[in-house]
Amino acid sequence: TGRALIDVYEGELTLRVACEEYSQKVLGFSVSGNPTPSMKPIVSTSSPTLTPFEDSDFLLEETDAFLAIDDEPISPEIDNSYYDSEGDILLLEEFLNDDPSSPPLLPQELKVVEPKNKKSSIDEPPMVKLKDLPPHLEYTFLEGDDKLPVIISKDLKDEEKTALIKVLKSHKQAFAWKLSDIKGINLEFYTHKILIGDDFKPAVQHQIRVNLKIHEVIKKEVLKLLDARLIYPISDSPWVSPVHCVPKKGGFTVVENEENELIPTRLVTGWRVCIDYRKLNDATHKDHFPLPFMDQMLERLAGNEYYCFLDGFSGYFQIPIDLQDQEKTTFTCPYKTFAYRHMPFGLCNAPCTFQRCMMDIFHDMIEKTMEVFMDEFSVFRNSFRTCLSHLDKMLKRCEDTNLCLNWEKSHFMVKEGIVLSHKISKNGVEVDNSKVDVIAKLPHPTTFKGIDFMGSFSSSRGNKYTLVAVGYFSKWVEAKALPTNDTRVVCKFLKSLFARFGTPRAIISDRGMHFCNDQFAKVMLKYGVTHHLATAYHPQTSGQVEVSNRGLKRILERTVGEDHASWSNKLDDALWAFRTAFKTPIGCTPYKLVYGKACHLPIKLEHKAYWALKHCNYDIFTAGDHQKVKVNELNELRDQAYENSLIYKEKTKRIHDFKIKDRVFNVGDRVILFNSRLKIFSGKLKTRWSGPFTIT
Template sequence: MYYSELFQRKQISGESVEDYGNAILKLARRAHGGLSLDEHDRTDVQHFHSDCVDNVDFNDTIRINSIIPDNVQVIKIKGKVFMRDATLFIDTGAVVSLVNKNMVPDIELLNIKPNYKHIVSATGQPLNITGIIGCEISVNSEVSVHNMYVVDNLLYDAIIGTDIMKRIGIVIDMKDEAAYWNNMYVKFIGSSDQNSVASSALYGVNLIQTVDIPARSEMICFGRVNGDVNGMIGIIEPKSQLTSKYSVIPARVLTKVCDKDVVFKVLNPTTKTVKLFKDTNIGTFEEIDKVLDEEYDSDIVPTSNVVNSLCEGISEERMQDVQVDWDQLTKLEQGQLRELLNEFSDIFAKSDSDLGKTNLVSHSIDTQGHGAVKQRPYRVPFSQREEIRTQIQDMLDRDIIRPSHSCWASPVILVRKKDNTQRFCVDFRKLNTLTKKDVYPLPRIDDMVEAFRNSKYFSVMDVAQGYFQVPVDEKDKEKTAFVTAEGLYEFNCMPYGVCNGPSTFQRLMDLLLAGIQWKSALVYIDDLIVFSSSFDEHLCRLREVFGRLRNANLKLKKKKCAFMKSEVSFLGHIVSADGIKADPGKVEAVDKFPTPRNVRMVRAFLVITDHNPLRWLMTIKNPSGRLARWSLALQEYDLTIEYRAGKLHGNADGLSRRGETQTVVAGLTEISPAGLQLDVIKDLQIKDPNLRPIIDYLKDGNLPEQITNARKVMACSPDYELFDGILHHFWTPGPRKRKHVRKQLVVPHSLTNEVMHWCHDDPTAGHLAFHKTYHKIQERFYWVGMYKDIDYWCKSCVKCATRKTPKGRKPAPMLPIPVDGPFDRVGVDVLGPFPPSLQSNRYIVVFTDYLTKWTEAFAVRNADAVTTSKLFVEEIVCRHSAPRTLLSDRGQNFMSNLLKEICKLVNTKKIFTTAYHPQCDGLVEKFNGVLTHMLSMFVDDHHKNWDVYIPYVLFAYRSSIQESTQETPFYLMYGRDARLPIDVALSEPTVTYTDADDYKANVLTRLQEAFTLAKDNIQLAQQKQKAYSDKKSAEPDYEIGQKVWVYSPASKVGLSHKLLHPWSGPHRIISKTSPVNFKIESCDNKKHQQILHANRIKPFLDPDDPPDAPNVFHDETDIQDIENPDQEDETIEDNDIETNVVVEVLDKLWTRNDEGRLEPKYFVKFENNTKENSWVKPDVIPGQLIEEFEENYKGRGASYRKRKV
């Protein structure tokens, strides 16, 4: 605007030349607002062209006359141009000064003025002049601005001509190889002692980003230093031209460079917002000594302290515990928050003794005219008296209490906290009963959490020892008196434990936040939260709250404060930008509570608990420990506890005492390590009927009366011995183990479950597999049949069964799907989601015919039931006829009622695969892989055109031969081969038909032949696939009524998939729907039924029904002998003792007993060949022989056979 006025301004009639010149001057200054102070002086009325040091006749050609011979030294000095390191060439033959365009920042190029001169070099070559600019040149610490011509591709960074030399008085001393720049001594570049001259380097400071400085405000800005100055400490000298040009005032600060970045303040004293663009030069940075001398100008220190704190963080001593999500804030935001926290650092308590005292409210105690209550002090152990004395002295020093002459007195107790420290508490129960209750309301928590909607930034604060920052009315201080062995004291501040304390504090905080509560901040007693939807808004709200806290003389606890958080915990809720949810730690007990299975359990969960103990707690005379803590906690509430007998409700503290399903072991009352004491084991060994015979024989030499039992005792006795009356067993490990005899503690039958529990179920055992558990027990314990017991224990362990999948488990055999005619059986599936295409498609719906292998694929935006059903009707039924059977997985779109009704209308049977068994629809699944493979070959880099190529890849698939049919889908559909583009170009004309009947007969013949061959080939391929698959499969031998585990790998939100237990149950088989599919129901809910493939179930072993324990010293013949008294007793002879002793196990097989359970048998060899090798039960085989056999033949599947007996 000013430029146009300047060019259009004409002398008005009657206007003097002087007035006309002054008007032109004002317009010129406005048009060129970026002029320096010197330039303003040169536009003064009294300033004439002849007086200007830059006097140049713009009508003449300027020649740069300097031609430097080879033997003459070039005069070059170090300096800076626009705060960039530069080499300055002092040219006494140049009339004007030049600067290389590369040295001028882009933002300064906007200030270039047009050039009207023709400038040539000494050789007469014209120079490419861009224009004239006010250029900043600094040498040492001297900064000046000069008009210089901007030249493209200048040889030097800048050429200093005689115009600048005259202006600042440059003197050249060729003898010393130096120049005097404005009376400063500067050595030439390349001089012999250039490095001996100490001079401070100057570095430019430019803005990192564009900033808007509000009117009448001071802003923290970030700049970048142009140079290798990381870690340096120095002074930022502001650029004076910034003030004249933008009317802003940068601060002169002492700061430290952090990653080339510095922090400084800029003041905008104007009434308008000022924008400073990125890369704007703010000033210069000059390094100083890291340790400031005492002589240094002290007025710099206060400013430098502020900026240094912004650069390196708020003082560690004051703010190290404040929680801030720094990573989520930009550098500018970090600086603004640091400045705010530093500005209000006085509202944070520096220590426990640094407390404020508010003047907004005071606590009063209205005892309604009752007389004083005086109680005797509680008896305190001598070990606690010193602690009470210390805490009293601390409160005296902090002016929390004072000595008292009151007639009131309440006793003192110490309560141990979780960190093992002692909390000083006063028992105000009697005072509270006399106090008139304050009914000041507390805010509703559900209303408070609703106020956080649409907020993204949250800050939570906690008032440090809030009660102690509230004074007590002078007239009521005597009522807070407490008595100790040291004397009588009373509170100056509101004590903890008084009944109206929460109401008083809530009233204080409501007054504090009056006008902004529910809008920008909320408070619940001493929990304060500030919320907002933007950073700037949040900063303003924090400033408002901080200011009110300062005015109220309240201080915050640093460790419990968190600022600018995206997610915080407040009043039992997790509050974030995504919404509000319950704190997992608060609802864990309810979340883990078992699902009620009957009316009684539901009532037990809902009904209130028995409160009779709480009545006693309110009247206990001398509470201590946990009782004291609860007693004091209840004093702050106005409540009446009514007793309700426990027989009237069945909850009994529902969450903490909930019932759990446990395995009850007969004869074992408690699973505890205490049961494995030697004296207990000794008594139980004597009482165990299996161990009593061998103990009697080893102790007294007494044998059982029955010959068979006596033989067994004598045969086994070398492996046993008594130590201090406790039976032990000796065992020699097999091959590949340490060769030394192990002494094993013999475990009585009543303790075997406890041993297996601690060696398998306990966290120190880790629920490891059978072999590791067996080895761990075998190293320490022994009992007959332990191998079988441990094996069953590990297999029946509920946690192991729900977590582990059996190794070497053979899948069920393959059942090929029969095919009839084309489009008799059709499979359907959905692929996706894919990245949205240009047509917004995200899914592919695929249909496949099981005979011809003809496929249809359609790109759709969504794959819901409506879309799938419409494609089935329009693209399959209308084009290929209604199929007899439609097979799909169990997706919601396929199981919808809409698709079921459509299938009924067209007489199509809708069938589904079993859950988590995609092999059932293997044809479609295989084509899905082929389809995605082909699309991947043509899709673009951004995956936006995948749907365009679907028709093309479908044609490629349909015209390709299929391995199972040995034909192409195209031929099986149309009775002719597909004509490819290459066929049209190269092949000869095909046979033409003039009669439709001839063509029909020919096509029919070819299709019949093709269908026959296709069916035969499909059956042959299915037989091959089944033969290959069945090599590693086995017929499922599950029975109706058998309990099983079900594999359910679905992951849960918030839980790790790797830590889940994928097997659930138990379930019960209720029918067999096919050779490999079973219908099952939940044992807990019979209405929950499903059909599953055999590969998804495994047998359930009931931990409450273990196999019968063997009796090594008794057998069936013993019972027969007892029941038949007429049978003659056999005499014991020496040769009978050694008969039929097993010395080696040769083989093993599994058999099924009369009850249908699998049990092992072993093929054994007897000592001295007293009996032929035969199959026997493990009960008659020494345990170490079974263990050696299992260890030697571990992993050799051929040695283990399974038979059905």
């Protein structure tokens, strides 16, 4: 009937089959075009066959031929009850013979799958797992003897418990015992909006690869959110963000290793599914709604007799997202793409939205009868009756706005509790001892790496670089803070060194552009200095400089403190400490080896006036003899330093050779080859061994 021609004014139906054309007057339409009711049935209800149109029986033949086809089911999983030829005929007869003036009837034979309406926890209480409670708390039940539990104080009197339970039972709708109990804040009251800047374009990110273990975690989380109607499938969103799984952190504990050393270890209690909304957050206009000052809130809470510490059930999920912005929260996982109906974690403006919503709900109670910090609510008062009255008003407000509280994290009418990692009671504000005990059990740091600060030096008085030069024999270190690292400042620095200490035989440097250029080569040629370049990707070639850099960095770390920008001011002090430190390879300090005498340390300059007078009133002959003795001592000192250097190198060689084991390879053995140049490629987890190879 797709190409049927119906002439409404003539009341004629024309059907074309192949090259034949059939016309028929139908439904008793008059020539004038005004329809006249006709009760003559088009299809006879007394026979399962179709009634012919006057002398033309082509409809009967075509219908009988179609019904005579014995089709095979498309899939064995399809229920055969869908194929009911007799029922379809009867339904078709009823539809065609129906009076057009009456409303159409619903096809009763069609199987419509209605969505499963899950009952709330109040209508069908779930079975929840009860955990062990502290001595001052106990469970009570709002339904029967073991259904809809809540946590109250154990120290209440019988009449106080009765009054409290009565209030809690009258406000069951304010609590949630499972995720599907979340109704969400009324859309007319509050929604979360995501406003995108004009300069940003939508970003579609692909899902990253995850292992099979994480697959099951994501699947379980998605099914849980779908079951609670917090997300829905979507396929045409311009914004798509990937999913990540991170371990849930359950605090620190201290364990012993094989060497009986205490090692701090973080407990992992499960996995948390997170959405990477970084690109969406970059494009979102930021909300700057202020959060409450924690110290002021704790001061207002302290000093009361009774407290009710309440917690929102999956707080962010209770804020609905504006219908126009839901597609922006789309995330992709290994199964499908979904979008959130309610506000998820990870959005940049989510904390501000939630705090503003809570402030709007409890605007007339905050700082008077209760305190709100995100999803943590605290009702307080000095008398039980007054506190219960405020609790009743607060729970009524939760019911009116569809705000649900977490029964497991809510404690009623207690004398003390933990708020924002602080213990609140009548005595005041105290630090949570459980947090302090964990830190106290941590072992003291035994390595410098544990107290190291990372990152390059910040700009200090316009200086960003430090150029270091080291004498390989004397271990003397020269360093200068420079604003740039170009060739000009390098050549100027070397010229000043040559004027003070003379020209060296050779200079070893890396292959930086500030050393490999014509200007630097001309300076080396002018002073007759040989320039050696370190091996590429092998910093051990200029190892002395690398060791000196590390030593200077450690000294600066201990002297600059928190003011990292003052490192250039502390550089001279670091050099002084480095030059006066004893060096094992030379058997003395670099200062003594260069100047032939020990450096006067601050503790030795106690008698400055006497020391200056002694050097002013001197005898020229005595001073000359003394100078000859010092020169001889300096020559002996240098010879001794040379011998100590040879001894140190031999000792280092023995230690290195001790670790080398002789290996005898035979033809046919399979070996692997160490690839020392692999470090130039990316990927820290790549093996440096290639092979195996067969010896031939």
